[in-house]
Structure formats: C-alpha cells, structure tokens
C-alpha cells in the first residue's frame with residue numbers, strides 16, 4: 052500500500068514538475084486572459100482566468116496557469132479587468148430590426164428579450180438560426196396573450212395583444228406563435244383600476260396556455276402585480292416567470308395605519324407579513340423567476356434629487372419586495388422594460404444599481420443579468436454562462452464589478468458568437 056501511494060505521489064510530482072498537465076489551447080482558438088473570470092453561474096470568480104473560444108462557441112474556461120497557449124493563437128488581453136458572459140436584458144420592447152439593437156451590442160448587451168411586439172413586426176426579427184451580425188441577439192414573445200379587451204390593449208393598443216376568449220383559443224395562440232418562432236410566451240394578468248377593471252384571463256385559459264407552451268419547450272411569463280392573481284392563477288397554472296412583482300395589498304384601514312407609522316415601509320411589510328411572505332415562499336418553492344423591472348417601476352423616482360415622503364415609501368416598498376424574495380432564495384432575472392419612457396438602451400446600469408439597492412450582491416446581479424436572464428428568454432442551454440459548448444458571447448469590463456457594479460459602464464471588449472464586435476482600442 053505504502054509503495055503504491057509513493058508511486059502515485061511521484062507520478063503527480065513528475066507531471067506537475069514538467070508542466071505536461073497543462074491543457075494545450077487549439078491553434079485556431081481565440082483566448083481571453085489577464086482578467087478575473089466571472090462566469091455568470093453565481094460561482095466565485097477565477098482571479099487569473101482564461102476563456103478559450105473556438106469558432107462561435109466557448110471551448111474551455113479555467114485557471115490561466117492550467118493552459119498552454121501555442122504561438123499563433125489570438126490572445127485578447129483583459130488588462131486586469133473582468134471577463135463575463137454578454138449581458139442579457141430579458142424584458143424589453145426592443146426594436147425588431149437589427150439596426151435598432153446595435154447600440155445594445157456595442158455596450159455589452161449581447162442579447163435582448165422582447166416581451167411584447169406587434170404581429171406585423173415579427174418578420175423583422177431574424178430567425179433564431181441566423182441571429183448573427185453586428186447587433187444584439189433578439190428572442191421574442193410576440194403579442195401579449197390576454198383576455199378580450201384586456202391589458203395592454205386599453206393602454207398601448209390592441210395590436211400588441213392576442214386576445215383569447217377560451218382555453219382552446221389560448222392553445223391555438225401559443226401554437227401559432229411557436230410556429231412563427233417565438234422563444235417564450237407572455238401573458239397579461241392585469242385588472243388595472245379595481246373600480247373599473249379590465250377583463251383578465253381565468254385559470255382554465257392560463258392552464259391551457261402553459262400546457263401548450265411547455266409541450267413546445269418554452270416558458271410562460273406573466274405580467275402581474277396582484278398577490279391574489281399569483282395565488283389563484285400563476286401558482287396553480289405553473290407559470291414560469293413574473294414580470295414586475297406582486298405587492299402586498301392592504302385594506303383601507305391597514306393603509307392608514309401604515310402611512311401614520313414612523314417607518315411606513317417596515318410597517319407595511321409587518322402588516323402584510325405572514326400571508327405575503329408565504330406567497331413569496333411558494334413562488335420560491337415552485338422555482339418561479341421574478342423579473343422586477345425596477346427601472347421602469349421606480350427608476351425615475353430614484354433619480355430625483357429630492358423625494359417626497361410618499362415617493363420614498365414607493366421606492367422602499369419596491370426594493371423591499373425584491374429583498375424579501377431574494378432572501379428567501381428566490382431567483383431574479385434582469386430586465387428594465389426598455390422602450391418605456393426614460394429607460395436606458397445599452398447597458399442597464401440603473402436596473403443593476405437598483406438590484407444592488409434591493410440587497411443583491413454584485414455577483415448575484417451579474418447572475419441575474421446573465422444566467423437567469425437567459426433562462427427566462429428560453430436560452431438556458433445556449434447562453435448566459437461561460438461554459439464549454441455555449442455560444443461565445445463574452446465581454447470584458449475595465450474594472451471589478453464585484454467591488455462596484457458601476458464598473459459595468461466600462462465595457463472595453465464585446466465578442467458575439469466568437470466574433471469581435473467591439474474593442475475600445
């Protein structure tokens with residue numbers, strides 16, 4: 052036994068000593084070195100990492116010292132910065148044409164998810180198989196499936212809706228959208244003003260939509276704010292993601308007591324606590340992803356240099372909702388609802404900033420902007436993390452976003468599908 056162990060130790064020493072354990076990079080590869088690799092999975096970074104790209108895909112990821120780079124291999128020097136997956140903005144109403152998405156790509160957003168578009172615009176999206184060229188990839192849901200007369204029709208126009216009156220119409224709508232190339236399905240569960248509500252899909256129709264979508268291998272994402280609709284429809288139907296977020300709803304009496312409290316936000320969640328937290332807990336257990344779209348909901352208020360007491364409460368309640376869900380282990384994906392007024396194109400810095408304000412670590416914000424965003428866009432297997440086999444959408448930022456998320460403003464290299472799309476110099 053002792054002799055055997057000694058032999059093993061000797062063998063390892065010899066291998067380590069002469070460096071033959073190094074993995075040889077293929078000559079036709081492109082490598083990124085001299086940076087910390089943040090792979091998008093939520094794992095700790097590799098301080099001195101390497102990403103090896105072969106053709107359009109990632110070939111290997113690891114510790115720089117484990118790889119031997121032959122002469123002739125193209126080397127991209129990250130100069131001590133950070134190497135990440137391309138950022139994915141999973142909730143936008145981005146332009147269908149490639150030219151309109153160019154700005155996204157050049158700022159490091161290699162993919163956008165479009166969760167609401169007119170039927171007549173769908174032809175402008177490139178088919179998924181040829182989704183290349185110098186603009187961000189786009190994956191889309193098409194028109195939002197809703198009840199006849201339902202949201203978003205009354206606000207944005209019925210050309211953005213696919214109205215379904217029955218379960219069978221719901222199934223047909225999904226089948227038709229998948230035929231056209233949809234990568235996900237978006238539904239609206241929005242009663243609007245309770246005094247004059249819009250019609251909302253019932254459980255039977257949503258169940259039919261979810262079943263048809265899942266049979267076709269795509270996820271269903273629901274625009275919803277009301278906890279009772281999460282309880283009555285989202286959870287029992289098996290909807291996969293919530294766009295925006297459910298807030299605690301209080302009785303008039305409770306609302307008065309909350310607004311009179313010294314710290315209204317804390318008071319609000321105390322009043323709502325048991326029931327509301329159990330709802331969030333069930334979302335976590337059912338693995339429902341939330342795309343909070345904080346920029347759309349409170350970004351303009353957050354930017355105001357001076358806020359009224361009520362504005363501050365509104366901001367606090369939104370952030371607290373995300374904080375609670377995330378603290379329970381809930382999965383968050385980044386989306387900023389771009390194309391709405393005041394929402395930035397390109398790198399979604401405000402959304403990232405607000406997610407940090409809501410208690411996510413910068414590492415979790417990056418995971419939300421890469422892996423989780425890929426999941427809700429239906430691209431779990433192809434995008435979102437730096438791992439062998441995935442499409443080589445890779446960016447370099449100059450600093451360390453794990454120290455300060457604002458470093459995401461300084462994107463110096465963008466690679467899409469293995470091709471250099473942008474380099475600062």
Ligand SMILES: [Zn+2]
Nearest residue numbers: 143166167388
């Ligand atoms: Zn939206």
